[in-house]
Amino acid sequence: MPELRRDPIIGRWVIIATERSRRPGGFSLNREPQGTVPCPFCPGNESKTPPEIWAVGQKNRVPNQPGWTTRVVPNKYPALEIEGDLHRSSEDLFAKMDGLGAHEVIVETDDHNRQLEDLDDARAVDVLHAWRDRIVDLKKDKRFEYVLVFKNRGASAGASVAHAHSQLIATPMVPIRVKQEIRGAEEYHEQKGRCIYCDIIQAELDKNERVVEHNDDFVVITPFASRFAFEMWILPRVHATDYDQMPESSYVSLAKILKKALTRLNNVLDMPPYNFIIHTGPLKTNGLAHYHWHIELMPKIVHTAGFEWGAGFYINPTPPELAARYLRDALPDK
């Protein structure tokens, strides 16, 4: 019998296949060709992107010249644009506003042939710092309510350039998915006086069935109501609302565990396309007792079909307990 499972935070239901569970070999991955030649993100091609906003690299390097190792630039084809005011207009049913926002690309490495998980810890920490620093900077712009950091790898996950990169979009409203989480978490907090994410972490560690890995600062789980096969969440073990407010040591710890999570995924599914996103607190809140930042890592190995779009609930062919077992075994301890 398949199982219907309810996400405890937002109430989304997921159908988990149990009898005909799909194991790693059971997916046919769609590996479409990718990438523009010459690569706009390679050193020497800095003029192919808008001027940089942030970079680390050699001391005394000239901006927009080689010598960087991580570099942030505005997206050349932005989904939202930085210039302008919030013109709201509403003719009856049709509310709209100018597509004001920021859309930036974090080029994660100068090496075209390395992925985020291949970087050494210090370089991976640079990427995590880039996300943090850009959130901190965009927070100063009072037109923005949220910054969503995300990464698409592989064409079927929406990536159009193969060179390792992540992105962020600053928006003039809090995205509905984040609002739903905050609302669900707030209700739980009102009833129980505790953070639901903290309770989930404790329950998962106690149960130890869906824990992929943990270190002192973070835990990686395959969530109970995983939407996608081999979905993972990475959560800070101590309650924290805002990604950008972590102590320095946590970025190092996160870099290590994120790289390992991606390596596990590569080992189990042979470099699948994936998305990950950071869900952190809205820019104009500060340390909510009920909201806990986290990363959601979603392999894109099954096509989302009519039922999912129409119902808003998902069919997941791989039970998260089985996925956790494969992912744990994919990297032996130490």
Next chain:
Amino acid sequence: MPELRRDPIIGRWVIIATERSRRPGGFSLNREPQGTVPCPFCPGNESKTPPEIWAVGQKNRVPNQPGWTTRVVPNKYPALEIEGDLHRSSEDLFAKMDGLGAHEVIVETDDHNRQLEDLDDARAVDVLHAWRDRIVDLKKDKRFEYVLVFKNRGASAGASVAHAHSQLIATPMVPIRVKQEIRGAEEYHEQKGRCIYCDIIQAELDKNERVVEHNDDFVVITPFASRFAFEMWILPRVHATDYDQMPESSYVSLAKILKKALTRLNNVLDMPPYNFIIHTGPLKTNGLAHYHWHIELMPKIVHTAGFEWGAGFYINPTPPELAARYLRDALPDK
């Protein structure tokens, strides 16, 4: 400047590209091979599916033998299973129940090489009747709260068999997407005393910018806050909550306009993969003043990426006004 548009019913925001809008030629369609040989849905292969539940065809034909033109069978690999009770269990955070439900396949034609839009009107009406009759029948099973009818065409829209077919899933709860629509529509009705869908239809007909087609009974629009390029909605012009309660003449009228909408899509985008879904009233309600059944038709020509998954708002590269123009022109009037 791109535009941020708010869906008037559920409040979902969409980013609509305006300056670099993508026209029909600007999409690279993913046409993966599809289909099992021999085709399990072709006449003569009836034994490859579970025994039929519903069929039309030659008088006095023997069930599960050729002679049918439309045929409904249980899905051989069901997402939910029909046998069993609703065992609910909830250990703290982790609520689940048995995956009880029905999952059926509507084989739309006996001809392997015809699509739904190629059928003559009477055969297309048979398909619409199959959806209706199955909803009416499943409604008798008090364990079910909802029947979602949907169609996936093309591998990247989730179809695994090329032979024209649609599906339905009966679920023991109302799907969250339908709940959100009903909730939004109910709020509007409380404030204005009118159905929001009726108001949208009137506003669209008045404005005539996003209307693709209308006949006496139905209207086809590209919705104001379309999530997907060339998304279309088909709505009954007169308020009606339940797909299965339409007068007979409406099924004929719907068959004609649905076939034309699909043909428009084929003409504009050269047989793109798509999903469509029917959003109708929950099984245990009867004629809600605020909820209006409709079809949502979603071409799958752009990969959904991290931002959409993480934010729950969508980036649509083709403004619906532009899409409507192409779709209108794709089939000359009469």
